[in-house]
Structure formats: C-alpha cells, structure tokens
Amino acid sequence: MSADCILNVDHLTMRFGGIVAVNDLSFGAERNKITALIGPNGAGKTTVFNCITGFYKPSGGSLKLTHDDGRKIQLERLNDFRISKQAKVARTFQNIRLFPGMTALENLMVAQHNALMLASGLTFLGLIGAPSWRTAEKRAIDLSKLWLERIGLLERADDAAGNLPYGDQRRLEIARAMCTEPALLCLDEPAAGLNARESAALSELLLSIRAEHGASILLIEHDMSVVMEISDHVVVMDYGVKISEGTPQQIRDDPKVIAAYLGADEEEAIAVMESGT
C-alpha cells in the first residue's frame, strides 16, 4: 500500500437498509497499472464501482483520488457528474449504456461535452459559428476518429450505436469513456459476452490504453483469462469483504479464493484443485 496509488479505498462501507453490501473494504489501485476486482456474483463489486463513480454515496469510509500532479480529491464528497468532470474518473457499465439512437461518432462527441461546451462559449460562440469553435469541433472529431480507428470502427462511424454488434458496442463504450480523457478508467465486466477472439482483442486494447494514455485501469471481470493476462494486481471480494489481494499468480494459488469460487471449505477445495491439475 506504500506504492504510488491513484485511488485509495479506505474502510469503505455501503449499507442498504439492513444489508451490508460492502463492509470495511480497503485497497489501493496503483498508478498506470491495471487493478482487477474479482469475486463471485453478489460479492459487492459493482457496489464498490458505484461508490467510486458517485452513483452511490458510501455509508462510511473514504475514497481518495491522487492525480499525477499531486492534487487530491475525496470522491465520496463529489456527486454524480462531477466525478467524471472534475475528478476525471470514467466508467463503463455492466449492461452496455451507449446512446443507441446516435451514431458511433456522435457517442464519442457527447463524451467530449465539457471540453466542447467551454470551446463553444457555453453555446453562444458556437451559435454564431465563431472560428475558435470550428477548430475546437474539428479537433473533437479528430479525437473521435482516432479512437474509432483504434477500436476498428472507423468504417462504421456513421452507423447507429444500437446497430453495432455486441463486441463492437463494448469497445465503443470503452472508447467513449476514454474520450473524456480520464485519469482512472473503471470498467465493469468489459469482457462479458465476448468470444475468445474478442476477449483477446480487448486485453490488447486495455494494455495499449495503459501504455499509451497513462490511464490507470480498475476493472471488474469474471473472465479469468483476461484478468490473469493483463492485471498487475488483483483484489478478491466475497460477501462485501476483501478476502485476498496480490499478483495474479498469488491469487491463483490462494486457497481462500478457491474456496470462495468453488463454495467448498478450504481443504476440500485444495483437494479438488490438486486432483484437477
């Protein structure tokens, strides 16, 4: 935990009435690294995400974001859209939330809303077609084009997002999140529903985002091939608490994790694993 962390989750607790979805969870996401949050269904992973991205207000604990320039932001004090606008945290959703009736290009343009809003002089300069607005719009289109090219959708830029195949929609949602130029990218099950080839392409995309854009990534994922391949650090949750954390190799060998996934007690689980290998 002494490492340079972009996000520090300290004693995070989230209660819904009598149900404790997340209980006293602490972990850190290192800068320019890929941190995976895994756990069985209902472990509270998405709740953690919703707390980080401001959709829920945590019942307790703190979420500290440290930017590259040393600026510190307490995420639990910001609400919904400010998390993305000021703290530069972007996210994708477990069930894709694109704007289905808008084209792929428009989806990426909407993501640059705040930058474009300033450039259009809060609409007034844009309304009269000021040259500064035109150049800003051109730049925004260029950035969108760049991302469309990276996810291989440049040819389908003018197709409605809702018409794209499932895998393309997943990638478009990631590109849309990246168009907000985030410091921390939170991905909620990006590989869900992808075939093996698409998962491999996704892993490649995420690695290149980390390498070329300096974005730190926090992801929830069930697809262990993706998690083991690209994660630098893995945090395992079950029933709202952290049961293990470490490198992918450490997690793979942790009897507690195996037990949580197989629903057996430790000795049995180890026996199962050993007989399997």
Added chain:
Amino acid sequence: MGVTTPAAHSSAAAQAPGAAFIFKKALISALVALVLFSLMIGVRTEAGSDGQLTYWTRFGDLAAMVATVFGGSIVVELLRQWWGPVGTVRIVPPSVQSGLALARRGIAPVLLTLTFLVPVIFYNERYILDLGILVLTYVMLGWGLNVVVGLAGLLDLGYVAFYAVGAYSYALLATNFGLSFWICLPLAGILAAFCGVLLGFPVLRLRGDYLAIVTLAFGEIIRLVIINWQSLTGGPNGVTGIPRPTLFGIPLTPADDGLAALLGIEFSPTHRIVFLFYLILALALLTNWVTIRLRRLPIGRAWEALREDEVACRALGINTTTTKLTAFATGAMFGGLAGAFFATRQGFISPESFTFHESALVLAIVVLGGMGSQLGVALAALVMIGGFELFRGLEQFRMLVFGLAMVLLMIWRPRGLIGHRAPTVFLHHNQAISSDLVKEGHG
C-alpha cells in the same frame, strides 16, 4: 410491375393464406358483429305515448350490417395479401424509388418557397392568409416544444403556459409602458425562458407520468394566476387595445405617417395581414435555424444523449440539471416569442386562449410529426390546423373524423410522419437512423 423475380413470387405465394383461412376469419368477424349489433341494431326500444316501453325488431338492418362486416373482412384480408408482399418484394422500380427519395429531400425547400409565395398568390383571400398565419404560429410552437419533447425527451403538457407568459408580457408591457413590439419581443422571450427555468427546477427529479402531471399543473397554475390577478392582468376580461406591430416604427395604418402614405400607394388592411404573415414566418424560421444549430452544438447533443440514456450522461460528466433546464428554457423562449406575436395579431388576449387544449394540440403536432424532426413538425402543423379547417363543413363530426385520422396515422406511422433521426455529425455519409433505435425519452 418491373423487378419481381420468380423466387420472390413463389415466396409471396407461399406466405399467402388460403381461401379457407380468409373465410374463417370473415366468419368470426361476422359472428362478433352479430353479437354486438343484435342489441344495438336488431332491437329498437323507445318510450311509447303513455311512457311505456315499446320495441320493435329490425332484423333486416342487422342482417345487412353483419353481411357488410363479412364482406368487408374478406376485402380487408385480400387487400392485406396484396399489400403484404409489396413491402418485401418492392414492385416499385428503383428509378421511381430514387425519385421519391429525391422528392423527400426536396420537399423542405419547395414548402418554404410556397410559403413565401402564399401572400402573393392569395393576396385577395383574407381567409387563406389568416389560416396561413395560424398554421405558422403552430409550426413555431411545435418547433419550440420539439426542443423539450423531441430532443431532450421531457414530456411537457403545460407548454401553453409559456405561450401565455409571452402574450401577457407583450400585452402588459405595451399597454402600460408603451414599449414597442420590437423591444417587447425579446423581453417576452426572456420572461418565458425564465418561467421555463422556474418550471424546470421542481421537475428535475421527475420522470415519465409524474413529469407530465407536474407540467400539466404548471400550465393550469399560470392560467389561474392570470384569471385571478385582476389588478395586473384584468382577470377574465383580458387585456384590450394591444398595439399592432410596426415596420420598425412605421405604422401600418391609413394615417399620413403610415407605410401606405410613405410609399405613395393606396392603403389596404391586407398590408397588415401580409406583414403579420411574414413576421411569423421570420419568427418560425428563426426558431428552426436556432434549433438546427443547437443540435450540432454540444448542448444539443447533450439533450439528445439525455433522451437516450440519462445515467450514461452523468457518467460522462454531463451536468444533467443544467442540460434539462436549458432545454426547458429554450423551448419556453420560443413559446414566449410566439405568444408575443399572438398578442399583437389579436389585439386582445384573455385567459380563454391559453387552455390545456392548446398544449394538447401543440403536443399532438410534435408527436404526429415525429419527435425531433423539424420537417415532420411543420407538416403535422399544416395537416392538423389546415385539416381542421378543411373539415369545417362536417360540423359536429369534425372531431370524429379528426380523431379517426389521427388513430389511422398512428397505426400507419407509429413514430410520426418523419420517424427517423438525422445524425448531427458524420464522417463518410449522412444516413438516417431508424426510429426503432431512437429512444423516446423517459418523460
């Protein structure tokens, strides 16, 4: 019948149901008709001379009715068979189709040119000119509401409130302070926009039916305030003697300093009508221009994104509060401008002009036109207002015909006359987005 292939023929034939199917369907329809009409038509009851109940049977009429349903059902079924393959086989030659597409693209400029020429062609027909002004007023209102309902997807049932605010702003400012129309016009727009923000705040958290109810209430509140605030608005008596608009200070009157005298032509009351026609045309086109521009700006895209998915908007750092408020304010501003025009055209306004009926009419225009489509809204206003006048001869059946027409239109085109959405920006080619994908918003 050019391009049908044999394969297409055989597939169409395979889909076509047999005569037995049609006969069975017609029989069922006839049976339902028999049950329904046996009491409604078969037996006629009336109060006799002493107040007793007399009745007689009309089995002949009943039989005729059932036979009509039977025959009609067969005809409809046959028609459907004939229609069915048309959509898939495309018996229309491609050349005609491309011609149709061209016509569709050309319809807006043609309509605009025709509109400009209306006062020239129908100079002596006061009725047509008045109707034109009325239609254009509703086109403008429709375009204004389209921002809120069509783009931002917020269902507003109280749009007439902003129309009223605009009308009363001009009427009161002009009669009390003697301000000219051209000064009052922007003021009316600003005041209406302010009211839009005022309405926006309480409804920010509301969705769907709840939003509709609150906006409906807002429309009623404004009307009731106007009725009851007698000292300011004159209550139910309204405001009279609202000054007519001037051509930048030159009045359109027979006086010596009037426009006719200045130009050295003979005065005619038609001058003012023509002037009003071009005035509302200019205002409507301004609304259209601003809306089209706004759609291509980040704020317009944010409105549409809000309609598509509000949660995703928030995740992208879009301030949904201000985005919604600007949509309400922009729509309200255009409503206010239209209201100011209404006041100067009528010369007299009273709360009776601003009932829920107006809100419903404008909303019907937007929905009928296809939410979000500028051309669709203009066409719908023409059909609704013009069509309403067309059926004037039918007297009390007017509403019936009209309601039937609307139901049929909604069956034929469930997403309005122009249901598809045009993208605001494109890289390679500008292709319309099917209405199946475009969301209707949560309001």
